[in-house]
Amino acid sequence: MCDTCGCNVTHGNAHLLKPGGRLSKTASGHEAVSVLHGLLDANDHTAAHNRQHFEQHGVLAGNLMSSPGAGKTRLLEASIDALRDKYSLAVIEGDLETENDANRIREHGATAIQITTGSACHLDAHMVHDALHQLDLRELDIVFIENVGNLVCPASFDLGQHRNITLLSVPEGDDKPAKYPVMFRTADLVLLSKSDLLPVLDDFKPENARRHLQALASSAPVFELSAKTAAGMDDWLNWLHAEMAALQQRTETLAAEPA
Amino acid sequence: MHELAVCQALMEQVESIAIEERAQQVVSIHLGIGPLSGVEPRLLEQAFYVARAGTVAEQAELVIESMAVQVSCKQCGQLTEALPNRLLCGNCGDWHTSLVSGDELQLQHLELIRQTQEETAEPASHQQFN
Known part of the structure; x- marks a missing residue:
């Protein structure tokens, strides 16, 4: 606005x-x-600035959100391994405390910038902007921002990402979209993570999660995946390839336009 | 509890408008908040009573208008009221809707007392709406 x-x-x-x-x-x-x-105009202004930074360098920015423990870092580890030969990735990690997640990412060979928010329950565009100063976007294709695990606060803050990727892990229950409509409405892609647990936790019905999402007028694709067994990873990776191609097309069109 | 961060952003805006408008006191702050903004009005109020201390809005009242959730149906074209977690068309029940209202998080207007009566030559609104 x-x-x-x-x-x-x-x-x-x-x-x-x-x-x-x-x-x-x-x-x-x-x-x-x-x-x-x-009320968040100042944040949105910085977010637009961040987005411009990403686009100038043809970098796709994805904001990963979920409750704590839904498997965001595990998904990123598997994605870094799967995409190693194709894309150069970096991760901006948001946590209240510790460098644990950043260290996990680094062990897989990707650059990770850890933001420790202290008591803040979300990342904002200013924190991401500061983190961007520590990254050389010229050398990157994709930047993932792993937001603070929280299904409430991160939904209100634009960070400058191109896409919101929201994880809903099987142990959490299939009605999370109905309980946290603000978060799930913002999702451009919903990943039903830890799908390897579906046979055990059989009260989680993926079709219920899809129905609750549809009630939010969401047309976001929903993929079931397990970063542990790699089941369903192809859907996610293909989605990323398609997003990369779309971004490249957008930036080329922008570059071709007379100033 | 991101309402504290939202409130800090609000106070920055209010203080900068107060300076621009040469206000000696902000009497009231009027917000429009929809349930799909993700901000809880009661928590924002609590944060406000802390954040206003020592500012030009120290005595200000916070007035929050709760905005209704309304969707426009892409199938039948009707505009209907909806619930935050059920944004279906109230007329035909289709889920292909777009949100028309309900995600506002907006500073609508301020009431203030200017420093001197003589300094009111500027228009009250610093925006133009045609």
Whole structure:
């Protein structure tokens, strides 16, 4: 949203701007100043800047979100191994404390920048911007941002990613999209992780998860996968290849346009 | 509890507008928040009472308008109310809808007292809507 083209005037607030609307004067005689800015405009501005950085270098940025322990780092480890010959990857790791996840990534040969947020429950665009200064984007094809494990707060903060990838692990239960609609609405791709546990945890029905997602008007693809057994990994890797191809096409089109 | 971070962003905006508008006091801050913004109004209020201390908005009231969740159906074209986790068309039940309202996280307007009455030559709104 911006404050120049009028796109911040939504169906919900348009009535305030009509003549005689609440913004024109106040009953108490105080000055009324209409603003209509998003509360997170400063974050969104930095996020747009980050996105521009990624695009200038043809780098695909994916924001991985899930509850803690859904298997984000495990998925990244498997993805780094599978993509080693094709793409150069780096990971920005968000955790409250420790470098554990960054160390796991480094052991697989990829660059990892650890952001420790202290008590903050989410990454924001400014933290990612700082981390980007430690990465040489010219040498990279894909940057994954592994957000703080949390199904609530990270959903509200644009980081400058191209795609949101949300993991829902089988042990968590298939109704998570109904319980956390804000998070799952933002997903461009939903991965039902730890699918190797489906035979044991048979009360998790992938079709229920899909139905709850559809109730959020989400058209995001849903893949079942297990980073442990590699089952379903091809769907995820093919999705990444397609996203890379689409990004390349976008950046080439942008470059071809007269300035 | 990302509401504290959201509140800090709000206070930065309010303080910068207060300076721009030469306000000596902010009387009230009006927000529009939809349930799909991911921000809990009650938690934001709690954060606000801490964050406003020592600022130009120290005495300000926080007024939060809760925005309704509304979807527009891509099949039948109707605009209907919906629930945050059930964004289906209220008319035909189809799930191919787009959100029209309900994810707002917006500073709508401020009420303030300017430093002197003579300094009110500037228009009250610093935005133009045609």
